[in-house]
Amino acid sequence: MKDNIRIFKNADESAVAVAELIKNEAITKKQAGKKLNIAISGGSTPKQLFTLLGDEYEKSIPWDAVRFFWVDERCVEPTDADSNFGMTYDALLQRAFIPGENIFRMKGEDVPENEAERYQKLLWSELPARDGFPVLDLVLLGMGADGHTASIFPDNLSLLDSEFSVSVAIQPITGQKRITLTGNTICNAEKIVFLITGENKADVLKKIIKKEVGSEVYPTYHIVARSSNVKFYLDKAAAVKL
Ligand code: 6PG
DSSP, rough: OTEEEEEEEEEEHHHHHHHHHHHHHHHHHHHHOEEEEEOOOOOHHHHHHHOOOOOOOTTOGGGEEEEEEEEEEEESSSSSSSOHHHHHHIIIIIIISSSSBBOOOOTSSSSSSHHHHHHHHHHHHHHHHETTEEOEEEEEEEOOTTTOTTTTTTTGGGGGGGGGSEEEEETTOOOEEEEEOOOHHTTTTSSSEEEESSSSGHHHHHHHTTTEEEEGGSSHHHHHHOOOOOOEEEEEETTTTO
C-alpha cells in the first residue's frame, strides 16, 4: 500500500488518527512560536472528528495556536442545519477553550459573490502567500461519492484552475450555492489530508488512487495529482477496493 495511505478499522479510529495529526501539527507550530492555519471541510465525516476534539483534546492541543479557516460553506445562515460552521460550532467551536479570535468563518448568510471576495481578501491578509495564492498549513478534505471535494463538483472542474483563491460554486443536484476554496488554494497548502470513510466512497476512491482511465472526471483526482503532500486517512470500508 502507498505510504501516503493509512487505513483504520473504522471511522472512530480514523478520526482519532486525524485528531492526533492535528495535535502534533499544533504542538510543532506552538513550539516554533507560530500558529497552525487549518482549513476544515463540512459534511458528516468530519463531525465525528470535531466532536472528538471537543470532548477529549482540550488539554492536549494548544488551541491558542490553532486558527480555523473553512474549505467551503453552504450559503445558508450559520444556524441552519446545513451550515458547515454550525456543525463545527456545535461539535467543537462553542467550547470555552477555543479562542473566538482564531475562528475565521465563511459567512454563508451573505451575498455569495460578496462573501467569496471578502474571504479571499481575508485569506490574503491572514496567511502567507506563495505562487500567487495564500498558503494554509493544513487542509482537511472529505470526498463525496461523486468524487467532489470542497465544493468543487464534477460539473465545474474550472474551479480547480481559477485565478481566484475563493469562488462561488453550485451543488449540482440541489442547486444550493456554496463558497469554496479553489483548487489552486487547496493545492498550495503545506499538507492536505483526506478523511474518507464509508463503503459508498470505495469505488470512486479506488479509481482515483489507482489513476484508472476516466478518473480525471473527479475533482479529487486533480487535487491528488497536483499535490505532493496528500495523505489519506481511510476506514476499511472506504478502502475495501484498494
Ligand atoms: C461539504 C464538504 C464536502 C464534503 C463531502 C463529503 O460542504 O459538504 O466540504 O466536500 O467533504 O461532501 O461529505 P461527507 O463527509 O458527509 O460524506
